[in-house]
Amino acid sequence: MEFQRLEQLKAEIGNASPDQVLDLQDVIQAVISQQVAEIALARRTQSRIQSKTCPHCRGVDVVLHGKDKNGRQRFRCRGCRRTFNILTGTPMPGFAVMRQT
Numbered sequence: 001m002e003f004q005r006l007e008q009l010k011a012e013i014g015n016a017s018p019d020q021v022l023d024l025q026d027v028i029q030a031v032i033s034q035q036v037a038e039i040a041l042a043r044r045t046q047s048r049i050q051s052k053t054c055p056h057c058r059g060v061d062v063v064l065h066g067k068d069k070n071g072r073q074r075f076r077c078r079g080c081r082r083t084f085n086i087l088t089g090t091p092m093p094g095f096a097v098m099r100q101t
């Protein structure tokens with residue numbers, strides 16, 4: 001979804017009635033359960049962007065470094081010059097999210 005469209009949607013949700021909000025909550029909950037793995041990765045990505053900590057040297061001079069072949073954010077540490085993604089240091093660094101259909 002485009003950024004502008006999402007912002008419009010958020011503004012429209014602000015005008016929804018209580019019944020409509022409950023309906024929307026059900027829709028969002030269903031989407032969350034369908035996309036649980038993707039959402040967990042998105043949370044990890046946002047957390048990494050905020051903490052800017054290198055998993056190799058614990059340095060904090062970390063910059064965004066494009067996306068990998070699975071579309072995940074990559075990072076580069078200016079301290080040790082190594083690159084990593086949000087799964088580096090976990091048991092599944094090459095994990096590719098499978099979409100549930």
Ligand SMILES: [Zn+2]
Pocket residue numbers: 054055056057058059077078079080081082
């Ligand atoms: Zn580092």
